Amino acid sequence: MMLPTHVLVGLALALPVAVAVPEHADIALTAGLLGGLIPDLDMYIGHRKTLHYPVYYSALAAVAAPVAALVPTTATIAAAMGLLGAAAHSVMDVFGGGLELRPWEATSSRAVYNHYHDRWLAPRRWIRYDGAPEDLVLSVVVAVPLLVALDGTLRVIVGTAVLIGIVYTAVRRLLPAIAEVLIAGYLLQAIPDHMLARLPTRYVPDYVE
Ligand SMILES: [Zn+2]
Numbered sequence: 001m002m003l004p005t006h007v008l009v010g011l012a013l014a015l016p017v018a019v020a021v022p023e024h025a026d027i028a029l030t031a032g033l034l035g036g037l038i039p040d041l042d043m044y045i046g047h048r049k050t051l052h053y054p055v056y057y058s059a060l061a062a063v064a065a066p067v068a069a070l071v072p073t074t075a076t077i078a079a080a081m082g083l084l085g086a087a088a089h090s091v092m093d094v095f096g097g098g099l100e101l102r103p104w105e106a107t108s109s110r111a112v113y114n115h116y117h118d119r120w121l122a123p124r125r126w127i128r129y130d131g132a133p134e135d136l137v138l139s140v141v142v143a144v145p146l147l148v149a150l151d152g153t154l155r156v157i158v159g160t161a162v163l164i165g166i167v168y169t170a171v172r173r174l175l176p177a178i179a180e181v182l183i184a185g186y187l188l189q190a191i192p193d194h195m196l197a198r199l200p201t202r203y204v205p206d207y208v209e
Contacts, residue, residue, distance in 0.1 A: 001096045001138070002130040002172075003040050004165035008142040008158065009092065010036020010085030015149055017081065024077045029154055031078040035085020039093075044200065048093055049113035056115060057087035094121050097129035101176045101202040104129045131172030139165040 014032030018025035042050035061083035068080035090112055098108025103123075111123035127135045139162060146158045183199070 001092055001127055001135050002165060002168055003037065004161040004168070005135055005139045005142070006036040006040065006085075006089045006092065007033055007161050008036070008139055008146065009088055010034070010081075011146055011150075011154070011158065012142045013084050013088060014081045015146065017077065019149070021072055021077070024072060024074065027074050027078050028081045029150070031081035032085045033157070035082040035087075036089050037085075038082075039086055039089045047200065048099060048111065049115075052090040052093060052112050053115055054087070054090040054094065054112055054121070055117075057083055057090055061087045095124045095126040096135070097125055097127070097132075098123040099202060101179070102173075104132070104173070129172070131169045133169060136165050136169040 010032040011029055012032075014028040017028040021028070039048075039051045039053075042048070042052065061080065064076070064080040064083050068076040093112045096111065097103030098106065099110045100108040106123075106125060106128070109122050110120040112121045113119075114121050127138065129135075143158050143162050147155060150158060187196075187199075
């Protein structure tokens with residue numbers, strides 16, 4: 001799923017905690033947001049493997065959540081919400097598309113790496129690809145209660161995430177062609193071979209291999 005969806009889901013998971021324990025609302029929501037966001041920082045360094053841990057984040061969240069419920073402090077709530085957001089992100093990506101350049105073609109058998117079993121999990125494609133119309137629908141549905149409940153900076157962040165999601169969904173199918181033109185037309189001539197080898201393979205046109 002696209003990044004705005006993950007960020008909104010991370011926030012939504014923290015929303016009940018923010019309502020139940022208002023004195024820790026800010027830390028819960030911030031940690032949920034960051035937990036939803038951080039796994040995708042591996043976008044160009046082993047995407048959906050380096051920072052995606054569907055099993056380990058979930059196991060740690062299962063420990064951290066009851067600890068935070070029993071001893072609600074800034075640290076325990078931050079840990080629980082951060083891990084919950086990251087776990088939800090990593091598991092949700094399994095239900096999206098694969099890692100290919102054009103995930104709507106559904107040719108890749110890789111969705112998220114399962115470090116625990118040392119293998120790739122196959123994409124379920126309930127949401128066919130990141131930036132699919134149904135991905136945007138999910139974002140909007142999750143955003144509604146957040147827009148109602150939150151105010152100030154967090155409401156602006158939710159609104160911005162939805163706007164980014166709309167634009168991303170609108171241009172998603174154009175992005176591979178743009179990436180190929182940029183890479184084939186410029187980067188392949190401009191960057192040395194050893195650097196080229198480090199480009200994610202989904203960006204390298206077939207004729208280069
Ligand atoms: Zn992801």
